[in-house]
Each structure stands twice: as structure tokens, then as C-alpha cells.
Amino acid sequence: MNEIEQLRAWINECEPGRMVFFGGAGVSTESGIPDFRSPDGLYAQKYGDVSPEEMISRTYFDKHPERFFDFYFDRMIARDAQPNRAHLKLAELEEAGTLSAVITQNIDGLHQKAGSRNVLELHGSVLRNYCMHCGRFFDLDEMLVLREAAADGVPRCPDCGGIAKPDVVLYEEGLDDCTVQASVNAIRSADLLVIAGTSLAVYPAAGLIDFFAGDHLVIINLAPTPRDRYADLCISAKVGEVLGY
Numbered sequence: 001m002n003e004i005e006q007l008r009a010w011i012n013e014c015e016p017g018r019m020v021f022f023g024g025a026g027v028s029t030e031s032g033i034p035d036f037r038s039p040d041g042l043y044a045q046k047y048g049d050v051s052p053e054e055m056i057s058r059t060y061f062d063k064h065p066e067r068f069f070d071f072y073f074d075r076m077i078a079r080d081a082q083p084n085r086a087h088l089k090l091a092e093l094e095e096a097g098t099l100s101a102v103i104t105q106n107i108d109g110l111h112q113k114a115g116s117r118n119v120l121e122l123h124g125s126v127l128r129n130y131c132m133h134c135g136r137f138f139d140l141d142e143m144l145v146l147r148e149a150a151a152d153g154v155p156r157c158p159d160c161g162g163i164a165k166p167d168v169v170l171y172e173e174g175l176d177d178c179t180v181q182a183s184v185n186a187i188r189s190a191d192l193l194v195i196a197g198t199s200l201a202v203y204p205a206a207g208l209i210d211f212f213a214g215d216h217l218v219i220i221n222l223a224p225t226p227r228d229r230y231a232d233l234c235i236s237a238k239v240g241e242v243l244g245y
């Protein structure tokens, strides 16, 4: 039995609702969403010596909203991205009753687009945006319209003029307690935990997997991770290739 067959066998054997998926940026790369942390050749030209992490920190957002939104709309929004085989398979497994939750570090909303319902978004979503002053909600399309309408490119609430902030967890901001707690609960009650497309380097998200006490821990990632030695199965491949059977 090869690695993918082994994973498939564990999924097939899994009791209803006892599988949980935890995914990172690698789940969305096959949908054409680049990892914003990997600067390319154009990056230095455009953003100078400000690192991507600094760019999407709360301090930078508060100090330089025009530059923050330039980076944000340029590097973090992919309007036309579509779910890939991994997203679709996970939605199918939830529909079939096997998978109880998708926990994701991604902010692109592609799991929901694929049909997944119980999606725990640790880092928020670009699809939700709120006026920082009055709390009015804006979807992504509305954000793009507000950005177009603004001379400085900063989307502002038409009601009160407050800045419309993406519901995305910036560096220096804490994760949402309810989402973290729900993720801990899901992982605690899982028999099969599949972690995919993440280097497991970012805390506190990476620490969540310490709550797993089930039978099979599977890691799918192109590069080795610090947690590989705790896994029952490590598959070095693209997530969509592994799940898209």
C-alpha cells in the first residue's frame, strides 16, 4: 500500500464525524493564490524594505493605511480564484458525514465556495469587512467599489467615513477566542487529523495540534515540518494531488 492508499484507507475506516482537516497556505496555492510571505522579484521594487509581515501588521495598518491597502489588494486578494481538488474533496467528505471540521489559516473563503459548512477560519476572511467606526458590514465587491471611489485607495464607510477594515487577523492582533476554542474541541474529538499545506511554524495556530489524541496523524506538505516525527504518515506532495483522488 502506498502513502496515498494508506490515507484513503484511514479515511474510509474513519467513524462518522471523526476526521478533522487543518490546512495552511499550501491548500490554496493550486487555486493560484500565492503565499504572500514569499517575496518575488517585483516585491522589492514596489514595497522597498518593508517585509510582508510588517506590511500586514496592525501598527502598519494604523500608520500607513494607503500603503497597507495597496499591498493588501495587490498581494492578498485573488478575486477569480476557484476551489481546487483539495477544497472539493473536503466538502464531499463533510457532506458524506466523515469530516467534522475544516480548520484553516487561509483567508480566501475557498472552502465555503467549494461547499464546506463547518469552516474555522483562524486568521479571518477577506470576504468580511467592517467599518471601524460604526461596524457596517461590507463584502469584498463592496470593498473594491469603496477603494475605487477613494482618492487615496483606502476604503471608507459611506455612512460615517470610518475605514473599512478586513476581518483578517493582522500581526500583533490576537486570534478570535471562539474560533480557537472550537478548533481545540474539533481536534480533541478527532480520530483522524490531516494537516496539510502548512510548515507548522506559526504559533499559536501550530500549537493546536498538541490537542490531538486520536489514532492517525497525517501531514501532507511539500517540505518537511518540525512535527513530522509525531506523524503516523507524512506525504511530501501537493495537497490537491493527494486528496484529489
Ligand SMILES: [Zn+2]
Residues within 6 Å of the ligand: 131, 132, 133, 134, 135, 136, 157, 158, 159, 160, 161, 162
Ligand atoms: Zn461606518
